[in-house]
Amino acid sequence: MAYAYLFKYIIIGDTGVGKSCLLLQFTDKRFQPVHDLTIGVEFGARMITIDGKQIKLQIWDTAGQESFRSITRSYYRGAAGALLVYDITRRDTFNHLTTWLEDARQHSNSNMVIMLIGNKSDLESRREVKKEEGEAFAREHGLIFMETSAKTASNVEEAFINTAKEIYEKIQEGVFDINNEANGIKIGPQHATTNSTLSGSQGGQQAGGGCC
Amino acid sequence: LIFDDGLGTVALGLNLQLSSNGLQSAESIKSLRGTRESLALTDEGNSFGSDSELNGYTSERQTDKYGFIGGAQQYSEQSAEDIPPEVLRQREAKWLDMLNNWDKWMAKRHKKMKLRCQKGIPPSLRGRAWLYLSGGKVKREQNKGKFEELDRQAGDPKWVDVIEKDLHRQFPFHEMFVARGGHGQQDLYRVLKAYTLHRPEEGYCQAQAPIAAVLLMHMPAEDAFWGLVQICEKYLPGYYSVGLEAIQLDGEILFALLKRVSPLAHRHLKKHKLDPILYMTEWFMCAFSRTLPWASVLRVWDMFLCEGVKIIFRVGLVLLKCMLGSQDKLKTCQGQYETMELLKTIDTRYMLEGFLVREVIIELPLSERDVEKEHLAQLRRWKETRGELHCKSPPRMHGAKAIMAAEPPSRQDLRQNPTIIVESSLATNKNVEGQEEDKARIKTKEQKNGKKTGTPVASNPEPSDISTKPTPPIKDAPLQGSNQSLISTEHDTYL
Numbered sequence: 001m002a003y004a005y006l007f008k009y010i011i012i013g014d015t016g017v018g019k020s021c022l023l024l025q026f027t028d029k030r031f032q033p034v035h036d037l038t039i040g041v042e043f044g045a046r047m048i049t050i051d052g053k054q055i056k057l058q059i060w061d062t063a064g065q066e067s068f069r070s071i072t073r074s075y076y077r078g079a080a081g082a083l084l085v086y087d088i089t090r091r092d093t094f095n096h097l098t099t100w101l102e103d104a105r106q107h108s109n110s111n112m113v114i115m116l117i118g119n120k121s122d123l124e125s126r127r128e129v130k131k132e133e134g135e136a137f138a139r140e141h142g143l144i145f146m147e148t149s150a151k152t153a154s155n156v157e158e159a160f161i162n163t164a165k166e167i168y169e170k171i172q173e174g175v176f177d178i179n180n181e182a183n184g185i186k187i188g189p190q191h192a193t194t195n196s197t198l199s200g201s202q203g204g205q206q207a208g209g210g211c212c
Numbered sequence: 213l214i215f216d217d218g219l220g221t222v223a224l225g226l227n228l229q230l231s232s233n234g235l236q237s238a239e240s241i242k243s244l245r246g247t248r249e250s251l252a253l254t255d256e257g258n259s260f261g262s263d264s265e266l267n268g269y270t271s272e273r274q275t276d277k278y279g280f281i282g283g284a285q286q287y288s289e290q291s292a293e294d295i296p297p298e299v300l301r302q303r304e305a306k307w308l309d310m311l312n313n314w315d316k317w318m319a320k321r322h323k324k325m326k327l328r329c330q331k332g333i334p335p336s337l338r339g340r341a342w343l344y345l346s347g348g349k350v351k352r353e354q355n356k357g358k359f360e361e362l363d364r365q366a367g368d369p370k371w372v373d374v375i376e377k378d379l380h381r382q383f384p385f386h387e388m389f390v391a392r393g394g395h396g397q398q399d400l401y402r403v404l405k406a407y408t409l410h411r412p413e414e415g416y417c418q419a420q421a422p423i424a425a426v427l428l429m430h431m432p433a434e435d436a437f438w439g440l441v442q443i444c445e446k447y448l449p450g451y452y453s454v455g456l457e458a459i460q461l462d463g464e465i466l467f468a469l470l471k472r473v474s475p476l477a478h479r480h481l482k483k484h485k486l487d488p489i490l491y492m493t494e495w496f497m498c499a500f501s502r503t504l505p506w507a508s509v510l511r512v513w514d515m516f517l518c519e520g521v522k523i524i525f526r527v528g529l530v531l532l533k534c535m536l537g538s539q540d541k542l543k544t545c546q547g548q549y550e551t552m553e554l555l556k557t558i559d560t561r562y563m564l565e566g567f568l569v570r571e572v573i574i575e576l577p578l579s580e581r582d583v584e585k586e587h588l589a590q591l592r593r594w595k596e597t598r599g600e601l602h603c604k605s606p607p608r609m610h611g612a613k614a615i616m617a618a619e620p621p622s623r624q625d626l627r628q629n630p631t632i633i634v635e636s637s638l639a640t641n642k643n644v645e646g647q648e649e650d651k652a653r654i655k656t657k658e659q660k661n662g663k664k665t666g667t668p669v670a671s672n673p674e675p676s677d678i679s680t681k682p683t684p685p686i687k688d689a690p691l692q693g694s695n696q697s698l699i700s701t702e703h704d705t706y707l
Binding site: 008015016034035036037039040041042043045058063065067068070071074075077078 | 374377378380381382383384385417418419421422452453454455456457459460485487489490491493494497498502548549552553556
């Protein structure tokens with residue numbers, strides 16, 4: 001399917017915070033409490049529309065255990081966006097954010113957009129991390145912030161799409177060099193055959209819009 | 213008949229249950245297939261269904277012959293090939309003979325043993341054979357009481373927390389692990405926790421859990437623990453240690469070997485900057501247990517535990533060669549992500565038991581020396597580019613023979629310890645004679661004689677009832693069960 005841009009995302013955070021569930025909720029719109037543990041990496045992809053443009057999100061979901069860090073580092077390469085996830089019912093997953101952030105900053109390109117996510121917002125009664133704490137952390141480190149629930153799908157769409165919007169704005173501002181694939185952004189196939197008039201017109205736009 | 217350490221009982225129970233599975237109507241099998249296909253469509257990679265689908269299964273409790281609910285482990289039944297029961301019985305007799313004379317077989321007839329592992333270990337003896345091959349049996353005997361001791365100790369909360377979070381995420385669609393807090397998950401906890409106490413400096417790595425789970429599907433917790441110890445320390449040393457250097461190094465080794473096996477695939481991966489750890493981490497760390505159809509997993513493990521890590525390399529090379537080895541195929545995956553996607557959804561025909569095993573044995577004669585040579589070369593490169601390894605792993609042992617040579621067991625360590633002996637051997641003998649050809653019968657008798665020198669312990673009325681009554685339905689039950697199911701092999705290579 002034709003797209004104007006392709007953004008590569010990576011999902012990181014401690015084990016068991018719900019990374020794979022967020023991905024599945026976003027790509028398949030379903031919640032699956034019983035699933036295999038992620039070892040190495042899993043993927044998902046979905047098309048979204050921003051500013052009338054089709055954008056393909058390519059999402060890499062990683063293993064959370066600390067011993068996998070050395071491997072996870074190689075996935076940062078060429079990511080335009082990162083979802084850094086913690087579990088609002090587990091304080092320790094929030095406490096580890098700093099090391100995750102250090103890792104992400106160190107191994108990714110400097111323009112990578114990072115979205116901080118406090119997941120499992122449906123479990124209000126077991127909450128250990130206040131929403132304000134998440135907001136404060138995000139402010140302090142220049143991240144976007146949201147609380148989500150992969151179970152109820154609350155804010156899941158928004159989390160992925162807002163991150164894309166931020167990346168898109170950066171492209172418009174000329175911050176990202178979109179010709180360098182290492183930035184995690186690819187321009188869509190310009191001469192792609194399209195099967196709907198809508199995306200057809202977008203394909204045209206995008207051919208002209210390559211200058212940004 | 214002698215039942216060993218409760219394993220025999222397990223095998224018997226399985227057979228009986230399977231035979232009832234074997235009687236499933238074509239209709240119900242069809243419906244199972246349907247669900248499996250729809251599952252595969254709804255989810256990429258591991259084809260597990262959604263919550264509601266799972267609930268559907270659990271209420272029906274429809275399992276495939278390996279215990280997967282709804283055939284959740286990729287196309288298991290289609291890929292497995294049946295063996296006639298007479299052949300299976302012969303193989304079992306041969307394996308019993310090997311198990312009874314393990315040291316002799318290892319010393320003098322190892323080649324033959326290797327061949328038999330390649331042909332597939334009979335399902336009823338697989339657990340015991342794996343324990344012998346891995347050296348876990350010897351370890352267990354030499355460390356009597358050790359597991360119990362570890363089992364009683366409290367684990368480090370740092371590890372216990374992570375392990376507990378992972379218990380329901382290991383083969384969640386296998387009947388043994390489907391129930392929260394069920395016996396499978398409990399045993400998994402015990403084995404993994406015991407390991408963190410056994411090797412506190414290593415602790416727990418999430419990729420150990422699938423390995424332990426596969427072992428638990430075939431043996432009791434104590435045996436699975438020693439099997440895990442052997443795999444972590446002898447077969448794949450360093451894989452689960454902090455920093456995961458060993459797996460990264462093996463990634464480089466795999467990539468270098470690929471250059472020889474399929475230059476085209478090698479060039480493609482290089483062009484798209486596909487670091488080996490992007491695609492081989494799960495393959496190698498879980499010994500393909502989460503990648504292949506179940507029939508193939510079992511056959512790969514039969515060979516892996518006999519011959520060592522080269523089997524894992526071979527399987528990896530076969531898959532890469534098949535998926536990326538021709539211009540045609542590469543045309544469709546121009547790009548890093550596309551290639552990754554392709555390697556996550558490997559074409560089933562390349563993973564089918566018959567095809568895969570043939571490729572691994574015949575088409576890819578990669579030897580231990582090849583692996584070791586490349587290991588040294590990559591180690592040199594690693595030191596030049598990244599410095600010294602932080603984690604010094606013990607040397608890798610290439611298979612059962614090397615392990616046994618490194619830690620020679622005493623006769624006592626290899627002796628099978630029957631927990632149940634049924635005295636009325638006459639009736640059982642008759643039963644056996646009626647079904648088997650002469651050659652096999654003689655071997656069975658031999659092994660029975662051998663067994664008599666073992667330590668008789670207790671007799672259990674239940675299994676004895678089953679084995680001594682030659683009434684057709686019961687007599688046929690295990691036969692039919694194993695025929696219809698469990699066993700997996702290439703049909704053209706009977707012993």
